[in-house]
Amino acid sequence: xxxxxxILVLTLLLASFLRLWRLGDYPALNADEAAxxxxxLSLIETRHDEHGNYWPIHFQxxxxxxPGLIFYLVLPVxxxxxxxxxxxxxxxxxxxxxxVLAIWFLVKEMFPKKEWLPEASAxxxxxxxxxxxxxRGAWEANVATFFVIAGVYSFIKASSYFKYYYLSVFMxxxxxxxxxxxxxxxxxxxxxxxxxxxxxxxxxxxEFILPAMFGLILLMPxxxxxxxxxxxxxxxxxxxxxxxxxxxxxxxxRGEHAHPDGPGARLLHNRIGGYGMALLQNWAxxxxxxxxxxxxxxxxxxxxxxxxxxxxxxxxxxxxxxILMIREFEKSWxxxxxxxxxxxxxxxxxxQSPHALRxxxxxxxxxxxSAYGFVGVIQLVKQSGxxxxxxxxxxxxxxxxxxxxxxxxxxxxWLDMARELPFSSQYGVSELVSYMKDNSDKYDRVLITDRYxxxxxxFLFYLKYPPLKFQAEHDLTPRDQFGFSTVESFGKYExxxxxxxxxxxxxxxxxxxxxxxxxxxxxxxxxVDNKYKYFEIVEK
Amino acid sequence: xxxxxxNLDGNIEQGLSVLLGVFIVYLIYILSxxxxxxxxxxxxxxxxxxxxxxxxINVWLVALLFTAILILKPxxxxxxxxxxxxxxxxxxxxxxxxxxxxxxxxPLHASEYFSxxxxxxxxxxxxxxxGVMLLTDLPLLSMGVVYFLREQDLGKLLILLWLLIAPLPExxxxxxxxxxxxxxxxxxxxxxxxxGAKGLWSKMTRLKFVIYFGVISYAFGVIYFLDNFFVHMxx
Numbered sequence: 145x146x147x148x149x150x151i152l153v154l155t156l157l158l159a160s161f162l163r164l165w166r167l168g169d170y171p172a173l174n175a176d177e178a179a180x181x182x183x184x185l186s187l188i189e190t191r192h193d194e195h196g197n198y199w200p201i202h203f204q205x206x207x208x209x210x211p212g213l214i215f216y217l218v219l220p221v222x223x224x225x226x227x228x229x230x231x232x233x234x235x236x237x238x239x240x241x242x243x244v245l246a247i248w249f250l251v252k253e254m255f256p257k258k259e260w261l262p263e264a265s266a267x268x269x270x271x272x273x274x275x276x277x278x279x280r281g282a283w284e285a286n287v288a289t290f291f292v293i294a295g296v297y298s299f300i301k302a303s304s305y306f307k308y309y310y311l312s313v314f315m316x317x318x319x320x321x322x323x324x325x326x327x328x329x330x331x332x333x334x335x336x337x338x339x340x341x342x343x344x345x346x347x348x349x350x351e352f353i354l355p356a357m358f359g360l361i362l363l364m365p366x367x368x369x370x371x372x373x374x375x376x377x378x379x380x381x382x383x384x385x386x387x388x389x390x391x392x393x394x395x396x397x398r399g400e401h402a403h404p405d406g407p408g409a410r411l412l413h414n415r416i417g418g419y420g421m422a423l424l425q426n427w428a429x430x431x432x433x434x435x436x437x438x439x440x441x442x443x444x445x446x447x448x449x450x451x452x453x454x455x456x457x458x459x460x461x462x463x464x465x466x467i468l469m470i471r472e473f474e475k476s477w478x479x480x481x482x483x484x485x486x487x488x489x490x491x492x493x494x495x496q497s498p499h500a501l502r503x504x505x506x507x508x509x510x511x512x513x514s515a516y517g518f519v520g521v522i523q524l525v526k527q528s529g530x531x532x533x534x535x536x537x538x539x540x541x542x543x544x545x546x547x548x549x550x551x552x553x554x555x556x557x558w559l560d561m562a563r564e565l566p567f568s569s570q571y572g573v574s575e576l577v578s579y580m581k582d583n584s585d586k587y588d589r590v591l592i593t594d595r596y597x598x599x600x601x602x603f604l605f606y607l608k609y610p611p612l613k614f615q616a617e618h619d620l621t622p623r624d625q626f627g628f629s630t631v632e633s634f635g636k637y638e639x640x641x642x643x644x645x646x647x648x649x650x651x652x653x654x655x656x657x658x659x660x661x662x663x664x665x666x667x668x669x670x671x672v673d674n675k676y677k678y679f680e681i682v683e684k
Numbered sequence: 685x686x687x688x689x690x691n692l693d694g695n696i697e698q699g700l701s702v703l704l705g706v707f708i709v710y711l712i713y714i715l716s717x718x719x720x721x722x723x724x725x726x727x728x729x730x731x732x733x734x735x736x737x738x739x740x741i742n743v744w745l746v747a748l749l750f751t752a753i754l755i756l757k758p759x760x761x762x763x764x765x766x767x768x769x770x771x772x773x774x775x776x777x778x779x780x781x782x783x784x785x786x787x788x789x790x791p792l793h794a795s796e797y798f799s800x801x802x803x804x805x806x807x808x809x810x811x812x813x814x815g816v817m818l819l820t821d822l823p824l825l826s827m828g829v830v831y832f833l834r835e836q837d838l839g840k841l842l843i844l845l846w847l848l849i850a851p852l853p854e855x856x857x858x859x860x861x862x863x864x865x866x867x868x869x870x871x872x873x874x875x876x877x878x879x880g881a882k883g884l885w886s887k888m889t890r891l892k893f894v895i896y897f898g899v900i901s902y903a904f905g906v907i908y909f910l911d912n913f914f915v916h917m918x919x
Binding site (some may be wrong): 247400401408412421424425428429431432434437438439467470471473525 | 745794795797798799801802803804805808819830833907908911915916
């Protein structure tokens, strides 16, 4: 037991190092993180968010109505340490480390007789690219995943100690307040857990009334906020129905029939079938080898180049773990399988799929299965009857494969990610703001390109612009096709396309991309990072 | 299905292809001793396309099935305890040969190899039409693999191995995703799907409505494919 605790402590130290080292400067702050930090500052100083909403449950932000819990978790850190990249990221990263501990507790509770499985699961989560990536930033998904693990753990623990049902309800509700995807995944998971424990629940049905009431009361503010309607707008912006591909395909196929409006064509090619297949395909894409082991998510912000969502060794340990799981298939494995099936559902309901961020809680069942495969390999070697020398050689070979996979990921993350994917985060903006802050007084107007996502909020963040002043002087634009709005100006800062030839009123300082600034312009400052020229600053 | 929509007038080669395509359905029944597998292969999109295509691919498939019958039939229902039977030393020798090969080929060809096992290739295809199998085969194939893993039948272990290596010729030689050199892939897919169908059928005999629902769904899957095959593919 002592050696297991020692391994766990080492694992937690490793997880902390991987998640906290240089957290404040790599990767660059992105617009969503800046929104979380600036809104926390706004609440501290004015009790309203950036757009003047009083202690909201969902933050209007870019009109995407972000679930609010993470803002309130970050708020005390910003209050104590001031607004900085590190203060915004610290608590989510710590919850990332806590998830490693939580998976240890969870697996120990689920599989009390499986030696070393809790430790292997914790270690594999500690070095998981999928989990590290979203722990090193203020990502709501990662915070929600912690609450989901804690919720499932408490639910299982509650079969021995009834009071844990209250904790389970509390944790699941917190996840619903944290991230949109959890609002799809958690209900499926909870229904599955209730079905698996149906006989016990029926026996104690009266006792279950109180935890259920507790949950309903906690959910009331969320339900009331949903009734405002605007909150659901995010879903329509990224939802599957926003993709016209299946609809166009249906119309095309109907057109190929002799009677496009006949019952046959309508029965075979209709919206339910078309979007149903798209949903199923999106869901299944999350289990493809390409996504899991080779290239991961297609969205730059969510990926490390050339790395899948799992480390390479999982090509072997994951199928092996799945085989062992299927052969045993006890109740706890049913929970793991249910979790695995439920986790990509929210992502499948959107048109960007597979999606590593929206399906992030998949990492937990996958890690447990992969760890079980690894433990299975170790046991196979142990029971093989080979000589001690060969056995140790096998262990060393396994270690080399795991460490080698991990080192390849680390190299890609630290040395290649920003260089190969220069737009994976908003690099160069802090240097740009720093220059503008020192020099903008000399000009009447300051124009900033909006080529890179939501620059206004990053300026607010780095300038620590007074929230009260911002609330009074800005307007949100109407939503674009994806359901996002932005702010085009505040103070003397204006954000939009930089048209070097046209902007002539007064003394103007412009920061544009290489494409926007013509070669003949007199560039007074360049923002270069990752060997990429992000901004050129010119004056007129 | 195999003769409809093709012109056999004077085309002996294609006529033979079609005949062999039908014969393959019979051979799969002999190999698997499972009517479900034969039926699944009979209505399988990939198998139908193959039997309307090159004669030599069909000859190869028939030869492969004869060989499989000769090797696998005697092994049918022989139980194997994987951990006990397979000696680690033998594994080590095998590993010495295969691991360096895999290490060299995996980074180069992994993407194409994985594509064969993706739901997109197997069940959906492009533009939400259909893949090389019917969409309704998805639960049957999944359950077939699950049942096999629980049974540990030596014959089926070799069929699983067949499933894993079948895409290699196309992947290693042509480095692309195709359905020609990989043709034999469809056979273990049909066997496992049939195994899943048989298992589900025997488990659901009491739940008649599940069986009715399953049969109607599968029939709809076949009609959907036929619609794609005869109405949309030519356009």
